[in-house]
Amino acid sequence: MKHSLPGKAGARGLGAGVWNLGPGRDPFGGPTRTEVPILHRLPLLAKAGIEYVEFHDVELPLHQISHAREILRQHGLRCGMYTPSFFADPVFQDGAMTSHDPKIRKLALDHACQAVDATVQLGAPVMVFWNGREGFDFVLAKNGQESFRRLVEGFNAVGRYALRKYGRRSPRLAIEPKPNEPRANMYLSNVGEVLYLISRLDPLLQPLFGVNPETAHSRMAGLDFLWDAEMCLEAKKLFHIHLNAQDTTRYDQDLPFGYAEPLKDLALCVVLQDAKWPGIMSFDVKAPRTDSAQDITDILTTSAENLKRLWAKAWKIDRRKIIRYRSERKFTALAGYLARCLY
């Protein structure tokens, strides 16, 4: 059975990345489980109740797409998002669009354009860019002003390609901010910075570009994820969303959604319900290395159950009460009301 969010506008099914079901590698140790081949992960995702799956280009290259589409169809799955990897290949060790080397910047653009083609072939509504290696570990290693201009140039070039080739059929292009990891300091570190970058793109291309905020990435930066999501909504730029959980400002943990700050996650559900947000509620979580191969999808089922529970509770929250608490300036009482709704 596929998970579904009752009363949701647009896509009601849930999304997840094939990379969520990795072999348990971390920076300090090798795999703890046998690596499941990418296309063999599709039945596992389907069995865990996921409807929309996401791929990096290195996980599903162009030449495998027709085969993958067949497997997706067999399992009632759809592709929700596709993303070029600008981080895994050592050629991008010092960035892709912001590399000092024009040949590497050209390679990044080629990869991005191929990813647009792949996104179209998979029928996914959105393609995401994550700033993987765009940033610096040492000051003066890059000229920041020049790097920013290269990002503008790079995104403009991808947008022009998508618009010229696909016109109104072009997938929407979302940028996913993250403050650090793998680089010490990353460009496009938060939602505000991404919105600023979009405002600097060619005005004709700006409608193509939006944001993919992620719970853990906002919290790593010490920012409030709900405000980040609201900022995207206000700008009409919430193109996609990556849900998970995070213990304060540490390394990226990709914990199950709803685990660390359920009250804030409940408030997020209220905001998305009231905005009638039509996008795919998607998990970017990581099966921990301590979970066995048989339990590899626990991270997805736990996230989905938490989300469905919070979603249902959010519908029951009395919006008139929220308005009254606001107008009477009873914010602590409002927090108490939310807690009563949650627990």
Ligand SMILES: [Mn+2]
């Ligand atoms: Mn993500």
